[in-house]
Amino acid sequence: MINYILVALFAPLLSFIIAGIFKGKNLIIGIICSGLIVISAISSLFLLEIVRSEGAFEVLIKDFIYTGFINVDFSVLVDSVSVVMMVVVGIVASVVHIYSIGYMEKDDGFNRFFSYLGLFVFSMMILVMSDNFVGLFIGWEGVGLCSWLLIGFWYDKANNSWCANEAFIMNRVADLGMLLGIFLIFKYTGSVKYDVVFKMVPNLPSFVVVWMGIFLLIGAMGKSAQFPFHTWLADAMAGPTPVSALIHAATMVTAGVYLVIRANAIFGLATGVSEFIVILGTFVAVFAASMALVCDDLKKIIAYSTLSQLGYMFVAAGLGAYWVGLFHLTTHAFFKSLLFLCAGNIMHAMNDDLNIKKMGGLYKFMKPTAILMGIGSVALVGFYPFAGFFSKDKILEAAFGSEFYIIWAVLLVGAMMTAFYSFRLIMLVFFGKAKFNHLPKEARKFMIYALTPLAILAVIAGWFESEFHAFVSKSLPDFSSGLEKDSVTNLIVITLIVITLSSLLAIFGYKKGIFKEGGKIYNLLKNEYYLPQIYERIFIIPYYKIAQICAKADKQVIDRSVDIIAVILRNLGNKADRISNGELNSMVKWLVFGFIILLLVAILGVL
Amino acid sequence: MSVGVNHYLFVAIVMFVLGLVGVMKRKNLLMLFFSSEIMLNAANLALVAISVHHKDLNAQAFALFVIVIAASELAVGLALLIRFYKKTGSIEIENLSKDAL
Numbered sequence: 139m140i141n142y143i144l145v146a147l148f149a150p151l152l153s154f155i156i157a158g159i160f161k162g163k164n165l166i167i168g169i170i171c172s173g174l175i176v177i178s179a180i181s182s183l184f185l186l187e188i189v190r191s192e193g194a195f196e197v198l199i200k201d202f203i204y205t206g207f208i209n210v211d212f213s214v215l216v217d218s219v220s221v222v223m224m225v226v227v228g229i230v231a232s233v234v235h236i237y238s239i240g241y242m243e244k245d246d247g248f249n250r251f252f253s254y255l256g257l258f259v260f261s262m263m264i265l266v267m268s269d270n271f272v273g274l275f276i277g278w279e280g281v282g283l284c285s286w287l288l289i290g291f292w293y294d295k296a297n298n299s300w301c302a303n304e305a306f307i308m309n310r311v312a313d314l315g316m317l318l319g320i321f322l323i324f325k326y327t328g329s330v331k332y333d334v335v336f337k338m339v340p341n342l343p344s345f346v347v348v349w350m351g352i353f354l355l356i357g358a359m360g361k362s363a364q365f366p367f368h369t370w371l372a373d374a375m376a377g378p379t380p381v382s383a384l385i386h387a388a389t390m391v392t393a394g395v396y397l398v399i400r401a402n403a404i405f406g407l408a409t410g411v412s413e414f415i416v417i418l419g420t421f422v423a424v425f426a427a428s429m430a431l432v433c434d435d436l437k438k439i440i441a442y443s444t445l446s447q448l449g450y451m452f453v454a455a456g457l458g459a460y461w462v463g464l465f466h467l468t469t470h471a472f473f474k475s476l477l478f479l480c481a482g483n484i485m486h487a488m489n490d491d492l493n494i495k496k497m498g499g500l501y502k503f504m505k506p507t508a509i510l511m512g513i514g515s516v517a518l519v520g521f522y523p524f525a526g527f528f529s530k531d532k533i534l535e536a537a538f539g540s541e542f543y544i545i546w547a548v549l550l551v552g553a554m555m556t557a558f559y560s561f562r563l564i565m566l567v568f569f570g571k572a573k574f575n576h577l578p579k580e581a582r583k584f585m586i587y588a589l590t591p592l593a594i595l596a597v598i599a600g601w602f603e604s605e606f607h608a609f610v611s612k613s614l615p616d617f618s619s620g621l622e623k624d625s626v627t628n629l630i631v632i633t634l635i636v637i638t639l640s641s642l643l644a645i646f647g648y649k650k651g652i653f654k655e656g657g658k659i660y661n662l663l664k665n666e667y668y669l670p671q672i673y674e675r676i677f678i679i680p681y682y683k684i685a686q687i688c689a690k691a692d693k694q695v696i697d698r699s700v701d702i703i704a705v706i707l708r709n710l711g712n713k714a715d716r717i718s719n720g721e722l723n724s725m726v727k728w729l730v731f732g733f734i735i736l737l738l739v740a741i742l743g744v745l
Numbered sequence: 746m747s748v749g750v751n752h753y754l755f756v757a758i759v760m761f762v763l764g765l766v767g768v769m770k771r772k773n774l775l776m777l778f779f780s781s782e783i784m785l786n787a788a789n790l791a792l793v794a795i796s797v798h799h800k801d802l803n804a805q806a807f808a809l810f811v812i813v814i815a816a817s818e819l820a821v822g823l824a825l826l827i828r829f830y831k832k833t834g835s836i837e838i839e840n841l842s843k844d845a846l
Contacts, residue, residue: 721838721839722777723769723770723772723838726768726769730765730769
């Protein structure tokens, strides 16, 4: 058992090291690294089976921080929550690795890419497997670092570096909140270990728990790109597409949701915070979906969709339906990474042009990708019996059952938008007239084959809902909407009707070309609600000015005061240099002068 | 008024200061030697006076050493002085500074 854990955890690290040793481009490295990640995923699957039959277990790997008042172990907790995350990360990372062999084939930084990917998976494993907040935070920062490395993978393009920095800095701002939360937890419970902390939380004064919830939530909002920290996610699409699939669909951005699920003892007690999470999640679900409606950038549409789906997960977690949130996280990971990787195929076929307005008619040229992408989109929209249907409807049901009717209605609108932008994407990319002049080429065969597991999972993952429920309920509080069977059926029917109508609207609308662009709302959405500009005004420009003032103060006050000391000393030195001018008489004079001073000092000392 | 050890020491101090001022003021190399000789002998005078006062011969032995060393130093100094004179044609100390040589 310990061996499975070690393999699951350290195989990605080994992959990072192996790929990191060799320079340049070496296809064998890609194969070795993919193999290691697959081994890690298989170990995770074995662990899943073990947890299922024997229950959760904890393993101490090594002492980590042992000082007078703080003891932190390097130990892992494998319970149903973390093992689900491990399996999801393992499967998606394996597919992404294999796919990347083909995708990055022509890139000079081939080995570097695999090295970063390995480190990323390792950090993610640390994040989910750790049994304490410090380990979680280490993994948290590790994935942050790797996302910076990977988003800015083509660092010679200024825009890419900018996007990488934006993602990194936004996350650092939020991480301050997270860090404060951990400090607060340590201050009041004297430990950072999950089970100790969660056992003590109910005895703490309620305002402390609320503050813990707020601070942890800020961290989670940063990683999961929730409003107002959302701008980095869409910009982060500058990285290579497999990176987007791995980081921005399946693993890192869901870490925020994972944190909320993991710390359910805290959030469950901080009811105000939980309600805020519901409202925030609902807002983001619609807010991001609305931006996706008009976006022309293939990958950004999927990124906004991710944001929107993360909103759904937060809603579920805020409602106390933690297992539903985790379920949606799992299904979403499969179909969203599938969508991203298909987008990668399209991108290659279009010579890296991402504007969907310039595509069209690609179905003829790349049937397999079109089918896979169709499966992903249908799963995302949530048609029966695809994966998204089960998890998303469960969230809607939870909202309705908790008597948050407005939230439910807004989420329904979000689902409608999801259907619309998904089919808009499909229609504009694969159907209609071709708006390009070259001959697009389908991706390599093995890349398509690598995607099939994701496609299969995108279809069938939802079918295991009751098994999933029973499994994760071992370590999560149970939740049921308490609705009658009839009303659940009604809800499902309503949702299905809404998304079908919306999909049909998109399909026929774009077939006939009845949608016109322009107008106030279009511009508002197109410009992302002018939020980047507002951020520029409120944060960036004033901050730049403050920085300029500080720079001036630094030069005028600090530098100058240091310079003055140096100048004085140098002048004194120059003056003193004249004493030893090589003339015997004057030198003797100074000698006597010095002697007299020493004599005087001695006499004064005696007196 | 009898002559005590303090009188000797006072004379020694006066001689020493005279020698010191000579070293500081004189430009002539020969005069510098004389001045330093005066300082050494001021020290000798003080040593002998104190030796007599304490009825201890150690200090007088020291004075003898000082005389010997002064003589040998003078011999070396004079040799240098002669070389210097032959080279530059003067024994003024200004000519001894680095850039003059």
